[in-house]
Amino acid sequence: ETGVTQSPTHLIKTRGQQVTLRCSSQSGHNTVSWYQQALGQGPQFIFQYYREEENGRGNFPPRFSGLQFPNYSSELNVNALELDDSALYLCASSLSSGDSLQNSYEQYFGPGTRLTVT
């Protein structure tokens, strides 16, 4: 069973630039969630993707956007980077069954992408 993988591991960008982070979900999982973890804080929910559509969003501005592909992998895009975007970005995959998502199972996290904005 393949676990959740993320790329790149580390990334350094300049304020105002754009960045794309990638996540491959665990084998058999169809739901992907993204979290931002600032230094010394708990992860904050950004959004979740199910069936290639956004399914719920946290308190993040529209410059944070995402995609989910038919193979359930996902991308997180951040435009107009700000210094406060520096954080560990975590991807989590889970298995959801049925249209209501009432049967989601445990979320398994990837190792994260450390983004530094200078």
Add this chain to the structure above:
Amino acid sequence: AQKVTQAQTEISVVEKEDVTLDCVYETRDTTYYLFWYKQPPSGELVFLIRRNSFDEQNEISGRYSWNFQKSTSSFNFTITASQVVDSAVYFCALSPDREGANSKLTFGKGITLSVRP
């Protein structure tokens, strides 16, 4: 609104001591899930346990045990006979049931546990 409070920020113990990590939560949902995750220095969050709000039975898994008390909105985690490998940041998290068991996890700020040899 949901909230998870982990009042302890850092705990340091000597190997073989028992240690309890506290977690208090707030939610208006009648059904919800509670979780504990471990984050070692590598950064990856490791799932430890999920507990449904219907089930208040305590759970034991090896050296780990969890005490869920709905009356006090607490979900505490005890490590018995701690080991150096237990050193990590531990997060308590909460999710609503109505949107799927694992959607929108709300995390506490985490507790840094250091176990000294």
